[in-house]
Amino acid sequence: MDKQDWSAKKVWMEVVPEEEQDLYRQSGFGERQPFGICPALIVIDVTLAFTGSKSQSVADAIREYPTACGEVAWDSLPRIARLLKLFRDRSWPIVFTRNDSIDQAFAGSATKRVRSKPSPPSGQEFPAEIAPLENEWVLEKAKASCFFATPLSSYLQVQKVDTLVVCGVSTSGCVRASVVDACSHGYTTYLVDDCCFDRSHFAHCANLFDISAKYASVVSLAELEALCLSHSPG
Amino acid sequence: MDKQDWSAKKVWMEVVPEEEQDLYRQSGFGERQPFGICPALIVIDVTLAFTGSKSQSVADAIREYPTACGEVAWDSLPRIARLLKLFRDRSWPIVFTRNDSIDQAFAGSATKRVRSKPSPPSGQEFPAEIAPLENEWVLEKAKASCFFATPLSSYLQVQKVDTLVVCGVSTSGCVRASVVDACSHGYTTYLVDDCCFDRSHFAHCANLFDISAKYASVVSLAELEALCLSHSPG
Amino acid sequence: MDKQDWSAKKVWMEVVPEEEQDLYRQSGFGERQPFGICPALIVIDVTLAFTGSKSQSVADAIREYPTACGEVAWDSLPRIARLLKLFRDRSWPIVFTRNDSIDQAFAGSATKRVRSKPSPPSGQEFPAEIAPLENEWVLEKAKASCFFATPLSSYLQVQKVDTLVVCGVSTSGCVRASVVDACSHGYTTYLVDDCCFDRSHFAHCANLFDISAKYASVVSLAELEALCLSHSPG
Amino acid sequence: MDKQDWSAKKVWMEVVPEEEQDLYRQSGFGERQPFGICPALIVIDVTLAFTGSKSQSVADAIREYPTACGEVAWDSLPRIARLLKLFRDRSWPIVFTRNDSIDQAFAGSATKRVRSKPSPPSGQEFPAEIAPLENEWVLEKAKASCFFATPLSSYLQVQKVDTLVVCGVSTSGCVRASVVDACSHGYTTYLVDDCCFDRSHFAHCANLFDISAKYASVVSLAELEALCLSHSPG
Numbered sequence: 025m026d027k028q029d030w031s032a033k034k035v036w037m038e039v040v041p042e043e044e045q046d047l048y049r050q051s052g053f054g055e056r057q058p059f060g061i062c063p064a065l066i067v068i069d070v071t072l073a074f075t076g077s078k079s080q081s082v083a084d085a086i087r088e089y090p091t092a093c094g095e096v097a098w099d100s101l102p103r104i105a106r107l108l109k110l111f112r113d114r115s116w117p118i119v120f121t122r123n124d125s126i127d128q129a130f131a132g133s134a135t136k137r138v139r140s141k142p143s144p145p146s147g148q149e150f151p152a153e154i155a156p157l158e159n160e161w162v163l164e165k166a167k168a169s170c171f172f173a174t175p176l177s178s179y180l181q182v183q184k185v186d187t188l189v190v191c192g193v194s195t196s197g198c199v200r201a202s203v204v205d206a207c208s209h210g211y212t213t214y215l216v217d218d219c220c221f222d223r224s225h226f227a228h229c230a231n232l233f234d235i236s237a238k239y240a241s242v243v244s245l246a247e248l249e250a251l252c253l254s255h256s257p258g
Numbered sequence: 259m260d261k262q263d264w265s266a267k268k269v270w271m272e273v274v275p276e277e278e279q280d281l282y283r284q285s286g287f288g289e290r291q292p293f294g295i296c297p298a299l300i301v302i303d304v305t306l307a308f309t310g311s312k313s314q315s316v317a318d319a320i321r322e323y324p325t326a327c328g329e330v331a332w333d334s335l336p337r338i339a340r341l342l343k344l345f346r347d348r349s350w351p352i353v354f355t356r357n358d359s360i361d362q363a364f365a366g367s368a369t370k371r372v373r374s375k376p377s378p379p380s381g382q383e384f385p386a387e388i389a390p391l392e393n394e395w396v397l398e399k400a401k402a403s404c405f406f407a408t409p410l411s412s413y414l415q416v417q418k419v420d421t422l423v424v425c426g427v428s429t430s431g432c433v434r435a436s437v438v439d440a441c442s443h444g445y446t447t448y449l450v451d452d453c454c455f456d457r458s459h460f461a462h463c464a465n466l467f468d469i470s471a472k473y474a475s476v477v478s479l480a481e482l483e484a485l486c487l488s489h490s491p492g
Numbered sequence: 493m494d495k496q497d498w499s500a501k502k503v504w505m506e507v508v509p510e511e512e513q514d515l516y517r518q519s520g521f522g523e524r525q526p527f528g529i530c531p532a533l534i535v536i537d538v539t540l541a542f543t544g545s546k547s548q549s550v551a552d553a554i555r556e557y558p559t560a561c562g563e564v565a566w567d568s569l570p571r572i573a574r575l576l577k578l579f580r581d582r583s584w585p586i587v588f589t590r591n592d593s594i595d596q597a598f599a600g601s602a603t604k605r606v607r608s609k610p611s612p613p614s615g616q617e618f619p620a621e622i623a624p625l626e627n628e629w630v631l632e633k634a635k636a637s638c639f640f641a642t643p644l645s646s647y648l649q650v651q652k653v654d655t656l657v658v659c660g661v662s663t664s665g666c667v668r669a670s671v672v673d674a675c676s677h678g679y680t681t682y683l684v685d686d687c688c689f690d691r692s693h694f695a696h697c698a699n700l701f702d703i704s705a706k707y708a709s710v711v712s713l714a715e716l717e718a719l720c721l722s723h724s725p726g
Numbered sequence: 727m728d729k730q731d732w733s734a735k736k737v738w739m740e741v742v743p744e745e746e747q748d749l750y751r752q753s754g755f756g757e758r759q760p761f762g763i764c765p766a767l768i769v770i771d772v773t774l775a776f777t778g779s780k781s782q783s784v785a786d787a788i789r790e791y792p793t794a795c796g797e798v799a800w801d802s803l804p805r806i807a808r809l810l811k812l813f814r815d816r817s818w819p820i821v822f823t824r825n826d827s828i829d830q831a832f833a834g835s836a837t838k839r840v841r842s843k844p845s846p847p848s849g850q851e852f853p854a855e856i857a858p859l860e861n862e863w864v865l866e867k868a869k870a871s872c873f874f875a876t877p878l879s880s881y882l883q884v885q886k887v888d889t890l891v892v893c894g895v896s897t898s899g900c901v902r903a904s905v906v907d908a909c910s911h912g913y914t915t916y917l918v919d920d921c922c923f924d925r926s927h928f929a930h931c932a933n934l935f936d937i938s939a940k941y942a943s944v945v946s947l948a949e950l951e952a953l954c955l956s957h958s959p960g
Binding site for chain 4: 507508509512515516518519520521523525550551554558559599600602603604605635636637640641664665668669672673675676678680681691692693694695698699701702705706707708709
Binding site for chain 2: 833864874880881
């Protein structure tokens with residue numbers, strides 16, 4: 025499990041001043057957790073509302089859907105598809121999340137956003153590249169974290185899952201909130217950095233730094249594939 | 259309530275590229291929520307473990323307590339004391355949080371940190387400047403968010419609180435996690451930026467940006483004081 | 493508020509031995525809580541799966557839907573309709589719950605019941621007598637309590653609700669579980685005994701006794717109507 | 727695992743009318759769940775406040791502690807001690823719960839009980855017969871369920887527990903609430919009927935009936951011992 029080069033400098037670390045990275049290391053942050061024996065994949069909110077209907081600049085994309093993230097979404101879709109195949113090939117559990125527009129109309133949405141009149145729910149479909157199969161769970165949630173006010177942890181308990189692999193959107197919003205909750209719930213958590221995206225490159229990098237320091241092991245898709253190969257005969 | 263200059267450029271915004279700030283505004287993030295009629299103050303983890311026993315460089319401070327934040331902690335203590343006075347003068351509810359070292363020994367600590375042997379709990383005392391009074395609640399928590407696995411929301415319901423004012427440490431850790439949960443629980447939330455601190459200036463600023471965009475109204479102590487003055491005859 | 497005769501012996505008390513009732517009184521159980529100023533009505537699971545499609549013996553009803561409760565369901569529907577009118581006339585919040593069959597297929601159902609093959613979801617419609625209006629929230633839940641893994645408490649917080657009035661089915665199952673959670677969440681809770689029903693008369697009575705002793709004020713529809721009349725000009 | 731005589735009529739069934747028991751069987755309630763491979767024992771609230779300081783009538787006991795249960799408590803202590811030994815011999819996780827009097831002073835107690843002045847916390851010690859060992863977790867909780875607002879589920883996740891064995895007090899209060907939550911969280915749950923007690927014999931029996939029908943497998947200590955012997959080489 026430890027053969028891949030974890031010490032490789034991640035691109036997103038570049039936004040963080042070198043001396044502050046040093047302080048974190050001295051304080052003991054950023055430790056790596058061993059990958060468990062029963063992993064599940066959580067795909068956070070990769071719906072048209074966040075990808076837009078096609079690859080285009082984020083400035084154009086937000087005219088279609090206010091929460092769309094632009095080209096970074098479409099760049100990551102083929103990698104998320106590879107991640108899905110990795111789990112499907114091993115019959116490991118997969119959970120897709122998306123917004124529950126009915127619950128949000130009553131209990132409030134995932135952010136503090138106040139809208140004078142609720143817009144009709146839209147963009148709740150999944151891009152074909154990463155669409156859930158018939159028998160896969162699409163878990164609807166009202167808030168940022170996939171654990172908040174959902175039965176996700178009951179499902180993971182029934183499935184005896186011990187490790188979560190998280191990807192999706194946005195790194196600084198629902199992904200961050202879900203990873204913090206995953207850690208609080210006691211799961212070993214892996215975040216796949218090149219299978220996450222965000223409308224802000226800065227926020228994407230800054231959140232990966234926090235997550236890596238405190239809540240999850242942040243790896244690339246290639247690193248995760250290597251972990252999974254060493255995990256099972258494949 | 260709207261007299262203070264909210265458009266004032268916050269110092270922490272400087273870490274975020276201007277064009278990404280523009281995108282957030284176009285997407286409709288960063289809206290302000292009206293301050294409610296029954297506010298409570300949550301002081302997150304301002305114990306010696308995070309402040310150290312005195313003002314010193316963070317490099318020195320972490321030799322005393324690995325999680326200490328250095329001078330920024332001590333710079334903010336007088337402001338947190340003013341914030342406490344503001345709430346005490348109005349008899350508004352105040353909750354202090356700190357780590358529950360017994361629960362953490364069994365259920366795991368607030369971050370993914372793995373320790374070969376659990377260190378004895380230490381630094382759980384409060385600096386004199388901001389110490390809780392006899393009748394104020396010191397809520398012990400095991401995880402990052404003050405809502406996670408604690409009866410905080412039951413207390414706030416009984417007290418009919420509608421607005422949370424949050425301060426403390428670390429901005430990128432327990433403060434961020436608590437503010438995200440406060441938003442998910444349906445509270446109007448205000449974060450007082452100069453009453454929060456973090457071992458990393460970069461992480462402090464980057465998290466204030468995220469929080470301001472999505473989860474809470476981020477104000478200075480001066481702005482909050484103005485809000486409270488306009489709120490009650492005082 | 494205290495004019496109605498609370499000392500009236502409730503029918504369901506008859507199942508409990510007199511001397512055990514005495515012990516509860518000596519121990520200080522069964523205290524009454526004042527009705528609040530912002531009540532909400534929670535109608536638990538009053539769908540065809542629990543009422544059946546018409547009034548018939550429970551032995552016949554369970555051949556149509558295994559969870560149907562028979563005549564007691566249909567006896568209570570006109571009273572539940574009156575309770576709904578009471579809240580609609582005052583524009584007080586109303587929440588209907590029902591089973592979320594998708595979440596239950598993954599996270600398990602509301603009881604320990606194990607089925608070799610999941611039956612198709614059925615009976616999720618509401619009887620016409622008590623059907624939700626267009627703008628009323630139908631909250632889907634996977635487990636017994638309406639609070640468990642749902643955003644109900646976020647909604648109640650946003651609406652500033654301080655008192656819950658609960659009715660529905662079954663008294664010994666989802667109603668009991670919801671009332672216990674309502675108490676834990678800090679709500680003053682009222683249960684309307686003749687607007688609740690259960691396939692077992694014994695379990696109905698025994699659970700009303702427990703609920704009355706520990707978690708909620710148990711009143712009749714007539715008592716609740718009197719409380720509401722004294723509450724608002726109506 | 728299935729060798730013991732599960733069809734044995736339980737004493738507590740006698741309070742329930744025979745024809746209502748028939749209806750439950752016809753509806754498919756009361757199914758048995760297989761015992762898992764990683765069990766944990768939860769000992770609910772077996773402190774002096776609920777046992778009293780010695781075996782005496784419940785009428786006398788409640789003069790010492792209002793929540794004391796009398797002789798039934800002391801009758802069950804030797805059996806709870808045997809249950810503890812069963813788990814200690816196998817190094818299986820054990821969690822003791824008791825009331826958190828600080829949190830209860832702020833967030834409210836486990837029932838709707840309103841006290842004009844909070845009594846000083848008392849009776850929080852454990853009877854010597856069943857006292858926790860140095861390294862066993864005493865989990866303090868504010869509300870009825872051991873899961874509500876506590877990090878219990880995080881601990882069980884970290885320990886990979888799949889089956890809960892529950893005992894303690896009171897059957898109709900904190901035990902019932904904990905078992906319902908255990909089921910909702912996805913755990914296979916066993917309740918040991920002769921290691922639970924309640925101030926009311928009626929409520930004890932009526933709640934065992936509900937729990938057995940819907941939430942847990944209710945077994946005697948002897949049945950559980952047989953299950954555990956067949957489970958491990960012992």
